[in-house]
Amino acid sequence: MTADPVSLVFAALADPTRRAILARLASGEATVNELAAPFPVSVQAISKHLNVLERAGLIVRTREAQWRRCRLDPAPLRTLSEWVDQYRRLWDDRYDTLDDYLRDLKERSDGTAQ
Amino acid sequence: MTADPVSLVFAALADPTRRAILARLASGEATVNELAAPFPVSVQAISKHLNVLERAGLIVRTREAQWRRCRLDPAPLRTLSEWVDQYRRLWDDRYDTLDDYLRDLKERSDGTAQ
DNA sequence: CCTTCTCTCAACCACTTGGTTGATAAACCG
DNA sequence: CGGTTTATCAACCAAGTGGTTGAGAGAAGG
Numbered sequence: 001m002t003a004d005p006v007s008l009v010f011a012a013l014a015d016p017t018r019r020a021i022l023a024r025l026a027s028g029e030a031t032v033n034e035l036a037a038p039f040p041v042s043v044q045a046i047s048k049h050l051n052v053l054e055r056a057g058l059i060v061r062t063r064e065a066q067w068r069r070c071r072l073d074p075a076p077l078r079t080l081s082e083w084v085d086q087y088r089r090l091w092d093d094r095y096d097t098l099d100d101y102l103r104d105l106k107e108r109s110d111g112t113a114q
Numbered sequence: 115m116t117a118d119p120v121s122l123v124f125a126a127l128a129d130p131t132r133r134a135i136l137a138r139l140a141s142g143e144a145t146v147n148e149l150a151a152p153f154p155v156s157v158q159a160i161s162k163h164l165n166v167l168e169r170a171g172l173i174v175r176t177r178e179a180q181w182r183r184c185r186l187d188p189a190p191l192r193t194l195s196e197w198v199d200q201y202r203r204l205w206d207d208r209y210d211t212l213d214d215y216l217r218d219l220k221e222r223s224d225g226t227a228q
Numbered sequence: 229c230c231t232t233c234t235c236t237c238a239a240c241c242a243c244t245t246g247g248t249t250g251a252t253a254a255a256c257c258g
Numbered sequence: 259c260g261g262t263t264t265a266t267c268a269a270c271c272a273a274g275t276g277g278t279t280g281a282g283a284g285a286a287g288g
Contacts, residue, residue, distance in 0.1 A: 010128035014121050015276085026201060032235060045277055047236060052275095066234045066285045074204040081198045087140060088195070090188040129246085146265060159247055161266060166245095180255045180264045 005057070006083060009076045012056035017041070018049050022058060025072035032068055119171070120197060123190045126170035131155070132163050136172060139186035146182055 012018055021035055036046040050070060053059045057076045061068050126132055135149055150160040164184060167173045171190045175182045 004130060006133070007128050007130055010124050014124035014128055016118060016121055017276095019120070022201075026204065033233090041276085042278070043235070044237090044279085048276070051236095063235095068235065072201075072204065074201050077198050077201045078205045081195065081202070084191050084195045084198065087136075087186075087188050087191045090140065090186065091192045131246090147263090155246085156248070157265070158249085158267090162246070165266095177265095182265065 005076070006079070008056040009058065009080055012052050012058055013080075015049070015052075017046075018053055021046070021049060021053065022072060025059065025070060029069045029071045032070070035070065119190070120193070122170040123172065123194055126166050126172055127194075129163070129166075131160075132167055135160070135163060135167065136186060139173065139184060143183045143185045146184070149184065 013022075017039060020038070024030060024035060024038075032043060032047060032050065035050070036043045039046060050059065050061070054061060058073060059070050060073050061070050063069075127136075131153060134152070138144060138149060138152075146157060146161060146164065149164070150157045153160060164173065164175070168175060172187060173184050174187050175184050177183075
């Protein structure tokens with residue numbers, strides 16, 4: 001799956017089950033069983049989905065006793081937001097002039113290595 | 115690949131070649147051969163990538179004579195940006211209070227069916 | 229100790245993906 | 259008309275994906 005980080009994040013999000021898991025985790029930590037409960041698939045399938053999310057850096061898993069708690073890590077989403085916003089001038093009406101666009105680009109690039 | 119539109123867009127972006135094609139198209143229309151030139155793969159492979167981008171709604175293709183010009187359609191990127199921003203409160207420091215967050219949620223939801 | 233609960237590992241399966249090569253269609257050009 | 263350019267279609271292949279079932283490891287608890 002072309003191991004570059006951005007591709008990993010996009011690929012991880014290209015599945016409704018995984019996006020639903022993230023939505024659930026946005027409101028707090030959860031165990032694997034808790035995450036699997038709403039879905040009509042096996043716990044093993046959910047475990048695989050969690051592997052994908054973990055490889056993409058979107059969640060972190062901590063073990064306590066026999067439970068593995070999952071927590072959402074929004075850092076990759078921030079990176080993604082910045083990637084998408086590269087194209088913002090193509091649709092957004094907030095850029096009235098090229099100057100506005102260039103000024104904003106400069107602001108965004110301050111300490112933000114692509 | 116689970117035909118829902120959001121998944122289609124994420125999946126289309128989960129490939130560095132396709133993202134490079136979009137970056138090229140951000141600076142203007144291009145034909146298939148022009149798009150294929152920088153890549154070490156066949157023109158047919160690029161044609162397949164363009165099919166994926168078209169199904170995701172990220173490009174539109176118009177035919178003139180023997181050329182098919184490709185143009186970027188940023189609308190799905192806007193949708194994506196809104197999707198990602200659902201999680202913005204989890205990382206961004208611009209939300210100082212819950213009130214700020216809720217007020218912003220209300221603004222975003224005006225005419226923005228999820 | 230034995231059972232139960234939680235979770236992962238391993239093997240397997242159908243399907244998709246990203247690439248190839250070869251053939252074909254369509255339009256221009258001499 | 260004959261050849262060249264542009265792009266797609268079709269068949270194929272290796273590798274990956276999302277699901278299954280079955281087995282097993284670790285910790286809690288009667």
